[in-house]
Amino acid sequence: MNLEAFYKMSYGIYMIASCDGDELSAYIANTAFQVTATPPKLAISCHKDNHSAGVIERSGVFTVSALEKDTDAGLIGLFGYKSGNEKQKFQRVNYITGVTGAPVILTHAAAYFECRVVDQFDVGTHYLFIGEVVEAVLNGEDKDPLTYAWYREELQGYAPERAPTYIDRSKIAKPAEDREAPETTDERYICPICAYVYDPLKGDVSQDIPPGTPFEDLPADWICPVCAAAKSMFIPEN
Numbered sequence: 001m002n003l004e005a006f007y008k009m010s011y012g013i014y015m016i017a018s019c020d021g022d023e024l025s026a027y028i029a030n031t032a033f034q035v036t037a038t039p040p041k042l043a044i045s046c047h048k049d050n051h052s053a054g055v056i057e058r059s060g061v062f063t064v065s066a067l068e069k070d071t072d073a074g075l076i077g078l079f080g081y082k083s084g085n086e087k088q089k090f091q092r093v094n095y096i097t098g099v100t101g102a103p104v105i106l107t108h109a110a111a112y113f114e115c116r117v118v119d120q121f122d123v124g125t126h127y128l129f130i131g132e133v134v135e136a137v138l139n140g141e142d143k144d145p146l147t148y149a150w151y152r153e154e155l156q157g158y159a160p161e162r163a164p165t166y167i168d169r170s171k172i173a174k175p176a177e178d179r180e181a182p183e184t185t186d187e188r189y190i191c192p193i194c195a196y197v198y199d200p201l202k203g204d205v206s207q208d209i210p211p212g213t214p215f216e217d218l219p220a221d222w223i224c225p226v227c228a229a230a231k232s233m234f235i236p237e238n
């Protein structure tokens with residue numbers, strides 16, 4: 001099986017949020033898609049070990065915010081890769097309570113959908129929740145949506161281990177140029193939290209780091225452009 005074939009599947013990037021009473025929960029997902037038009041229904045896939053799975057199961061409601069292309073990488077890092085106190089995470093974003101009572105995160109949302117769960121399927125490691133859309137709102141018509149391909153190719157971001165689309169990159173054959181022993185200044189470094197790879201040949205345009213900058217020469221306050229992890233956390237790829 002060629003795992004790279006899965007990279008040819010196209011997705012957006014979404015913030016899925018819910019609450020059960022005052023227990024808030026939210027996570028970043030690329031697996032959210034419309035499954036029927038009349039009435040409109042969305043499907044989401046949530047890892048059973050995610051805090052959100054239990055919250056959505058108990059409350060029967062969730063919201064989906066379609067993130068815009070200019071979404072701050074720190075937001076994806078906060079909700080996509082870091083476990084922690086959900087209330088503290090919500091303090092870092094702008095959100096409202098929607099018609100179902102579930103929170104709607106507006107920060108970097110191009111649009112949002114509010115859903116009531118009408119079906120739930122056990123698909124092994126994940127639950128597939130089917131939600132009927134009870135509200136859909138454009139949050140700025142000029143905002144382009146963030147796509148998973150752009151996130152992966154431009155931000156060098158990868159799905160974390162609990163994502164439905166997680167790929168073990170150690171099982172993907174590396175391109176020929178990567179197999180040749182790199183000079184030490186060309187060594188790539190990997191973020192242990194989100195698997196972003198800093199490639200000296202590419203630099204980091206998001207933080208004005210020009211191509212050709214060795215990892216060692218990055219400023220001490222440089223952070224992972226995907227999840228905001230500190231430079232000191234990075235490890236050599238080989």
Ligand code: FE
Nearest residue numbers: 191194224227
């Ligand atoms: Fe990272």
